[in-house]
Amino acid sequence: MPVSVAIVGPAGSGKTTLFNALTAGRGADGVGMVDVPDERLQRLAEAVNPKKTTPAQVRVEDTPPGSRAQRVAFARQADVLVKVARCFGPAPEPVKELDELTLDLVLADLTSIEKRLDVVGKEARAGKKDAQREAEVLTAAKAHLDNSKPLRTLALEEDDRKLLNSIFPVTLKPSVYVANVADELLPSGGEGAMKVMAIANEEGAPAIVLSARLEAELTELDPAEEKEMRASYGIDESGLGRIARAVWEAGGLITYFTAGEPEARAWPCERDSPAPQAAAKIHTDFEKHFIRAEVTSVDELVAAGSMDALRAAGKLRIEGRDYRVQDGDVVFFRVGR
Template identity: 35%
Template sequence: MGFKMGIVGLPNVGKSTLFNALTRTAAAQAANFPFCTIDPNVGDVAVPDARLDKLAEIAQSKQKIAARMTFVDIAGLVKGASKGEGLGNQFLANIRETDAIAHVLRCFEDGDVTHVEGRVNPVEDAEVIETELMIADMESIEKRLQGLQRKVRGGDKEAVQQERLLKDALAVLEDGRPARTVDVAEDDLRAWELLQLLTAKPILYVCNVDEGSAAEGNDHSAAVAAMAEAQGAAHVVISAQIEEEIAQLPEDDAGIFLEEMGLAEAGLDRLIRAGYALLSLETYFTVGPKEARAWTIPVGTSAPKAAGVIHGDFEKGFIRAETIAYDDFVTLGGEQPAKEAGKMRAEGKGYTVKDGDVMHFLFNT
């Protein structure tokens, strides 16, 4: 599994330029006018992970298979989108299908690029989008509460739980706060997720800066950083223009270009790492002569559940997992040396997989 991140923002903030760079395609038309993106563009990209390269090198694997991450470029929202302004509700529906939201904010000055509100203020832009999503959530909740009444009166347990959670969400929304600020009990988490409220999704603010500000950011991105910290949200600083240029270069040239720009790594790497942290995801590996492969799992996943990511039969018939920590695998030079050094562990059903574990599952068919 990977995860799906929706790229949202006002028109002309650099969403499609960023999407093109991230997916190394020109599928999303980047143009200097609102609503050039009419249908959501979906891009499936490999998650860069230097550990996979190292493991494949040590094991002399014939093939490397990275974990995958899906980006969805969603057309620009405008003030009034919840009422059908601009391209309206169809894009609100597209956001519901994502696991998290990357909110691209314009943090650059450029007289040649129109701003839909006629000014550059990323914090106000963020508030415009958040307000539209909150209004859409409130309208959705009110309709759903009405639809639940008959089942609630009949004592349906699921309906009673849904009503309670929807009322909790409505209370914070009416107080001007997003649904993700609701304190949800562990027993309610699954039902909460099924509500698919727009403002319940984790949010990552992406500060799109000019090339000269890519390394250190600027006053606009600093304001976004302060806003994100106050909200307990995440943020990254990226120059979509630089990322687009990098995407068109061979790997060696891209590294030189990044160094010249004073950047340690590409924006894609930082964006994905921030996305993984946002959704509490981590990676384990399977390694052999045929292939080295990365698998994405939620933090805290048990060994049987991790095995199930590969195939459901692995989880059902799970016996044990032969596990080597990444550092031990690399330091000792592979599976056999690690085994001889006593660093291969036999872990049972109660084992919680750690980020970077190299695993081999034994199971009954």
């Protein structure tokens, strides 16, 4: 499954322009599938010469028109939120507008938690197992939201986070901040971008400075012209590349690879996933029937030319069920029937 990203933000912040830039105008009805650029995959493909090369993908969605409740429901469905702040045009107020967006999301979560607290409170009084602990977590979450703070900034144990997940809290979702600035303010972005960066830093979230309008224009150029124009603005990477890396960082993701004659492919995976769980990204049956993982690095595979060559030389690492797959690993999973 591709990583799902929702582009959210105040009206006029450039959400749709950014969506068009990321999808290179190929999105439809506010939804687009975007290939994630990764030079490691290209190196593998050049070395292995597979019949097919498949990059990791992101499903990008632009906020649809509708009520506040509809916009919140849209955001709840995403894995990661990309929050766009207007730092261009007359009198930009990125902090105020982002605070208003956060408040909308906080109020939505507060309503959900209050409803759940009513139910759990009755269950706790009836002596239902684990209800008391859930009530304590919900009460702490409510107090945090009452201070207009997103749940993402509340210190939670993993088990407590799972209890909250039952209400699908939108403020618990990882976020990436985008300061959408005027072209002439690149690459630093000016005062407005600094304010957005400060908000992101306070939350421990990644932030990016770009001009969505410029990014959309650059998608229409050939690669050489695009590179030259980026350089003239002091930018060395596409907005898509920077946002993809930020989404991976915020979402706690890594990329591992499989590479052989049929296909070289990049697979998104949760950081620190045990090998059987990582294998399930390829096919759910792989987790149950996992035997072992044969692991190497991109550099080693590129030098050898194939997994078979590394296997013949005894240079593949053999890892078991407890191995935590790392970013950049090239893996061949052995599974039973």
